[in-house]
Amino acid sequence: MDMRPDPLVMMTSSVQDQAPKPVKVAAKNVNVYYGAKQALKDVSVDIPVKAVTAFIGPSGCGKSTFLRCINRMNDTVASCRVEGLIQIDGKDIYDPALDPVQLRARVGMVFQKPNPFPKSIYDNVAYGPRIHGLSRSKAELDEIVEHSLRKASLWEEVKDRLKDSGTGLSGGQQQRLCIARTIAINPEIILMDEPCSALDPIATARIEELMAELRSNFTIIIVTHSMQQAARVSQRTAFFHLGILVEKGETSQIFTNPTDKRTQDYITGRFG
Amino acid sequence: MSEHIVKSYEQELSTLDSKISQMGGLAEQLVGEAFDSLASHNPTRAQATVASDATIDLLHRELEEQVIMMIARRQPLANDLRQVISVLKVAGELERVGDLAKNVAKRAQTVSGETHPKGLLTGLQHMTELASRQLKDVLDAFAARDAERAMVVWRKDENLDAVYNSVFRELLTYMMEDPRNIGLCSHLLFVAKNLERIGDHTTNIAETVNYMTRGTMPEGERPKSDITSSTLVSGPLR
Numbered sequence A: 001m002d003m004r005p006d007p008l009v010m011m012t013s014s015v016q017d018q019a020p021k022p023v024k025v026a027a028k029n030v031n032v033y034y035g036a037k038q039a040l041k042d043v044s045v046d047i048p049v050k051a052v053t054a055f056i057g058p059s060g061c062g063k064s065t066f067l068r069c070i071n072r073m074n075d076t077v078a079s080c081r082v083e084g085l086i087q088i089d090g091k092d093i094y095d096p097a098l099d100p101v102q103l104r105a106r107v108g109m110v111f112q113k114p115n116p117f118p119k120s121i122y123d124n125v126a127y128g129p130r131i132h133g134l135s136r137s138k139a140e141l142d143e144i145v146e147h148s149l150r151k152a153s154l155w156e157e158v159k160d161r162l163k164d165s166g167t168g169l170s171g172g173q174q175q176r177l178c179i180a181r182t183i184a185i186n187p188e189i190i191l192m193d194e195p196c197s198a199l200d201p202i203a204t205a206r207i208e209e210l211m212a213e214l215r216s217n218f219t220i221i222i223v224t225h226s227m228q229q230a231a232r233v234s235q236r237t238a239f240f241h242l243g244i245l246v247e248k249g250e251t252s253q254i255f256t257n258p259t260d261k262r263t264q265d266y267i268t269g270r271f272g
Numbered sequence B: 001m002s003e004h005i006v007k008s009y010e011q012e013l014s015t016l017d018s019k020i021s022q023m024g025g026l027a028e029q030l031v032g033e034a035f036d037s038l039a040s041h042n043p044t045r046a047q048a049t050v051a052s053d054a055t056i057d058l059l060h061r062e063l064e065e066q067v068i069m070m071i072a073r074r075q076p077l078a079n080d081l082r083q084v085i086s087v088l089k090v091a092g093e094l095e096r097v098g099d100l101a102k103n104v105a106k107r108a109q110t111v112s113g114e115t116h117p118k119g120l121l122t123g124l125q126h127m128t129e130l131a132s133r134q135l136k137d138v139l140d141a142f143a144a145r146d147a148e149r150a151m152v153v154w155r156k157d158e159n160l161d162a163v164y165n166s167v168f169r170e171l172l173t174y175m176m177e178d179p180r181n182i183g184l185c186s187h188l189l190f191v192a193k194n195l196e197r198i199g200d201h202t203t204n205i206a207e208t209v210n211y212m213t214r215g216t217m218p219e220g221e222r223p224k225s226d227i228t229s230s231t232l233v234s235g236p237l238r
């Protein structure tokens, strides 16, 4: 047999994905506390631009907490204290001079539980572009709404009832509505917290396809409990366990040959 | 290694290992029997050897089906993924070893009526012993997940190549000495070639063991010393 590169590695990442990419989000020694309880311990990680990074780990390990640090959503939790440095494009996002509302226009988030506004389907999607002044005319706004709903693969199901309330949709439809709402503001970074947990395989495949498309321009971070999904959609993977970032690396390496035993035990479904 | 939370998955993975050891045991046995039937001029025994290759083929198909089902149902990852893929590869190599042993046994049937010149089989016997030993060692390394032991086998294939070279020259010499030897010796040349190929499949298994346990392919070129493709023994024309 000839000495060839590992075929599994070649299968999952193209040459383009392997070239090192500039860092979009950098976290350095991040510690997060809810009151006296520490939820994240000394997390440092670089998130590359124009790529999908997956966060995996058992329930309660701190994935959502870390995601919420990146758009300062934790500011709204009274007991929550964030220490350490988080930078986007090299700038400290916890700088007091920085406006968190402006930040959240650049960092969109799809939440673990769908949370449509109690407004029409149309207004749910149009809300962001309106407040951020992204459209000049009604026609332009209509176009953004349709485009975003199509991208989130919801358009066909709702195009005849855009005036109905977003809260009247099914769970999976609500989740896609929230995805449409997020991409409508054209953010630089999209944080997705288990975006497909309520979706059927077809809608899941469409969202994964959307991620593949979006990553040529944006930075995407996805939290997922599906190892297969992480392996399919991401180029880099980080494994969290008990508030610690245990292992991070190329997705192809993490899923074929992880270095840490905890990572291996978790992704293969063993007792830790 | 910790156990899987899903017990049936754990069981399926261990079934793969026991099927490989079953196939491996049969392949080893076949190699030995093929040579014995040649050395003892025993066509009945040769025939039985040819027939038992079917069992290896059957096990191979069963393993393939099981691996396909496991990939579909369990979507194995990390060391499990490497094990499942490695089992598939090793089973393929063992199936080829079975075929080669079968071919030796077929030739044993064909030449069972011929008288072998004294000493002609010594080299082939040596090759058979080396090939069987290597096969056994690599299967033990597989079962023990011992990459270092597998790499020892990988490097030692050179010895089998070296004996093959001398058997090759020896057979050419016999043929030149007396053209009546050509029929028998041609068959024996193929027997030697088959044994040498069994060594190559064994090194493939060694590489797979290395991949399965370490997640990497071995570094560097395997030492090779089969020079028969450039060997020509010339003698006086009669």
Ligand SMILES: Nc1ncnc2c1ncn2[C@@H]1O[C@H](COP(=O)(O)OP(=O)(O)OP(=O)(O)O)[C@@H](O)[C@H]1O
Pocket: A034, A039, A057, A058, A059, A060, A061, A062, A063, A064, A065, A066, A077, A079, A112
């Ligand atoms: N608002 C909060 N107040 C107090 N503790 C919290 C709060 N949010 C999260 N925690 C705690 O912080 C830890 C990390 O929670 P987090 O939601 O980040 O986990 P997760 O990895 O996203 O889990 P899951 O996969 O279940 O969503 C948990 O122990 C959790 O109980």
Ligand SMILES: [Mg+2]
Pocket: A063, A064, A065, A112, A193
């Ligand atoms: Mg969460």
